[in-house]
Amino acid sequence: MGCCQKEKFIFTDISKEDKNNIDLILKKYDGRKGTLISILQEVQEKYNYLPIDILNYISLKTGVKPAKIHGVATFYTQFRLNPVGENMIMLCQGTACHVNGSKTIEESIFDELNIKDGETTDDGLFTLINVACLGCCSLSPVMMINDDTFGNLTAEKAKQIIRSIKEKSKRKGA
Amino acid sequence: MKIIVGQGSCGIAAGANKVYDKLSYEIKNNNLDIELSSTGCIGMCYLEPIIDVIHEGKKITFVNMDENKVSILLNNIYTDNISVNEFTIDKKDIEILSKQNRVALKNCGNINPESIDEYINTDGYKALEKVLKDMSPDEVIDEIKISGLKGRGGAGFPTWFKWNAAKNSPGNKKYVVCNADEGDPGAFMDRSILEGDPHRLIEGMIINGYAMGADEGIVYVRAEYPLAIKRLSNAINEAEKKGYLGENIFGENFKFSLRIKAGAGAFVCGEETALLESLQGERGMPRLKPPFPAQKGYWNKPTNINNVETLANVAYIILNGGKTFANLGTENSKGTKVFALTGKIKKGGLVEVPMGITLRDVIHEIGGGIKEDREFKAVQMGGPSGGCIPKHLLDTSVDYESISKIGAIMGSGGMVVMDETTCMVDMARFFLDFTRKESCGKCIQCRLGTKRMLEILTRICEGKGKIGDIELLEELGTKIKEGSLCGLGQTAPNPVLSTIRYFRDEYEAHIHDKKCPSKACKELVEYSISENKCIGCGLCKRNCPVEAISGEKKLVHIIDLDKCIKCGKCMEMCKFSAIKIG
Numbered sequence: 001m002g003c004c005q006k007e008k009f010i011f012t013d014i015s016k017e018d019k020n021n022i023d024l025i026l027k028k029y030d031g032r033k034g035t036l037i038s039i040l041q042e043v044q045e046k047y048n049y050l051p052i053d054i055l056n057y058i059s060l061k062t063g064v065k066p067a068k069i070h071g072v073a074t075f076y077t078q079f080r081l082n083p084v085g086e087n088m089i090m091l092c093q094g095t096a097c098h099v100n101g102s103k104t105i106e107e108s109i110f111d112e113l114n115i116k117d118g119e120t121t122d123d124g125l126f127t128l129i130n131v132a133c134l135g136c137c138s139l140s141p142v143m144m145i146n147d148d149t150f151g152n153l154t155a156e157k158a159k160q161i162i163r164s165i166k167e168k169s170k171r172k173g174a
Numbered sequence: 175m176k177i178i179v180g181q182g183s184c185g186i187a188a189g190a191n192k193v194y195d196k197l198s199y200e201i202k203n204n205n206l207d208i209e210l211s212s213t214g215c216i217g218m219c220y221l222e223p224i225i226d227v228i229h230e231g232k233k234i235t236f237v238n239m240d241e242n243k244v245s246i247l248l249n250n251i252y253t254d255n256i257s258v259n260e261f262t263i264d265k266k267d268i269e270i271l272s273k274q275n276r277v278a279l280k281n282c283g284n285i286n287p288e289s290i291d292e293y294i295n296t297d298g299y300k301a302l303e304k305v306l307k308d309m310s311p312d313e314v315i316d317e318i319k320i321s322g323l324k325g326r327g328g329a330g331f332p333t334w335f336k337w338n339a340a341k342n343s344p345g346n347k348k349y350v351v352c353n354a355d356e357g358d359p360g361a362f363m364d365r366s367i368l369e370g371d372p373h374r375l376i377e378g379m380i381i382n383g384y385a386m387g388a389d390e391g392i393v394y395v396r397a398e399y400p401l402a403i404k405r406l407s408n409a410i411n412e413a414e415k416k417g418y419l420g421e422n423i424f425g426e427n428f429k430f431s432l433r434i435k436a437g438a439g440a441f442v443c444g445e446e447t448a449l450l451e452s453l454q455g456e457r458g459m460p461r462l463k464p465p466f467p468a469q470k471g472y473w474n475k476p477t478n479i480n481n482v483e484t485l486a487n488v489a490y491i492i493l494n495g496g497k498t499f500a501n502l503g504t505e506n507s508k509g510t511k512v513f514a515l516t517g518k519i520k521k522g523g524l525v526e527v528p529m530g531i532t533l534r535d536v537i538h539e540i541g542g543g544i545k546e547d548r549e550f551k552a553v554q555m556g557g558p559s560g561g562c563i564p565k566h567l568l569d570t571s572v573d574y575e576s577i578s579k580i581g582a583i584m585g586s587g588g589m590v591v592m593d594e595t596t597c598m599v600d601m602a603r604f605f606l607d608f609t610r611k612e613s614c615g616k617c618i619q620c621r622l623g624t625k626r627m628l629e630i631l632t633r634i635c636e637g638k639g640k641i642g643d644i645e646l647l648e649e650l651g652t653k654i655k656e657g658s659l660c661g662l663g664q665t666a667p668n669p670v671l672s673t674i675r676y677f678r679d680e681y682e683a684h685i686h687d688k689k690c691p692s693k694a695c696k697e698l699v700e701y702s703i704s705e706n707k708c709i710g711c712g713l714c715k716r717n718c719p720v721e722a723i724s725g726e727k728k729l730v731h732i733i734d735l736d737k738c739i740k741c742g743k744c745m746e747m748c749k750f751s752a753i754k755i756g
Binding site: 033036038041078095104134135136137138142147149150151 | 183188219222356358359360361365397400436438439440441452454455457458473515516517518523524588590592596601604605608612614741742
């Protein structure tokens, strides 16, 4: 197909429940201009990532072009286009953490879970993301798991924290 | 009796919530007559979790607390009335506080950030009352001018000038924006102010609104700061209830509203035009200036953008007079500056000192010197836009001009201290990696230049450096500075250029000798086992992931360098310090 021909935008329909969720969010912003980032933040809050079909649905409902929505979603590090694990490990890569050995912590997480930056474990329990400074520099190296911050890490301490979360998940599943 | 727990993000990361919960449980369970409260970060993060016990007008601070210590402490309190025990703060640490001059951080760690009444009790909102009742907008701007306050976000632009430009721009609708997108790795003072004293920022913003004729303010906060967002929203709600925000504030004909917008994670959004784009729901791409935000800002309306720390100084200036503020600091850099001391320093945390103090005083007197008494090598100032300052320049005065002269910048006030184990080439590589990822991609020089610089630095760190690399880095650095639109690109090469300037020998050692003097670059080090120290316990052999270590039990082991992947596991496991690195 030539680039000059207008391609018909292909759109996979989403479930009724998803539509209701998104409509509620969109209603809150009521077509006000400049609210795209806030809308995407709420969608991610709800789904833990930004499903592509939902982005397309937002485009249909708001009239904002899919390319623009995609452009904004890929510009900011907060937005994820793929599902993530149950526990989000955010490993700080700020200057102080780097100086105090965040690399060692990253290696120990790899030892424990066999995942690198951006990857999710096969059991869907953990995702590792390297993030810019978390602002707890005085306790470097630091990582955040979900909403909990852990400071003054050592390779062993990081492993223990991850193991205890694993244990808890097992107990929950049992 | 009152017990206050320091619950900034740093305190919580150190376990302050557990301490608070334990106290709360004990107080309830034993029906103790103790009021429990919380506060923000006092700045002594190396002592977290910290609690203050206030009894009969006396305050005693207890440090490095945990749940067990709480039980011991409560027993002590009730048996022999707050005895001084081993958890009490050291006199030297109290002295560190007394060496500071706290203006922006005045209330941080002293009041409950979730209580507007506590803020009001420390002269809160009095400055606002003063400007609304007794001062004209021009008088407010004059007072800021007298104070000599400059932007604390990094650029150091005179604050009064920005306010005045926004005030003189035509139009009825104007905005105040607070840049709380503290992206500099290694700086956390804005977070601390937001979490520890949010009303102070709110008051500064309302005064700014009055001075320039704006009735609406937006705080653009990093999404990575959930606690800051929570406390600031709570503070905004309280201020609305009390009538400090809304219509007819203090009965005067002035209205002001405030809302929060969570950033979505882009370092470039700290640049004011990129921040405005982001506020408008776009990709955060900087644009050419002029027009400045003061002329065409948020939705093309006149907008003033200041950083958190800048605005946190406003109420002090109005209440105490610009002259009082200007008496602190040096001739061209007035007032105090908050620094975030981190890295290889003993006493990491936030300190607020008058400008003009020397780097040596900040690092050795206030920061307690280098961890493990190692050798100081450099201090990195100004984050990814800044530079590394070597040992022989430690007596430099900390003010905008002096720091710029030696190739760094004041920046937002991050000071990352490094010792002899930090490789300066690796440090430069780290910053370039950061700026490359964070470049918005608009300017080719910045987008591709940082990528190429990073490739060269990575090569050097891997021992594949070539003759001419240093000159190439310098040339690229100069071109990127010249060809970039915004501050990110214009300053991205600084960490590289400053490390070449002061630590050229390290670059040369990597390139010519294929050695890393700091023994930090993995590809350039070799592990070996000391014959004198190895007792042949076999722990290293068992833990080596690639079976590179061999040796009989109770005899000296050896490492096969061809197999060794330099993971350092053997060094980590050895209990006899027998593994050498060279």
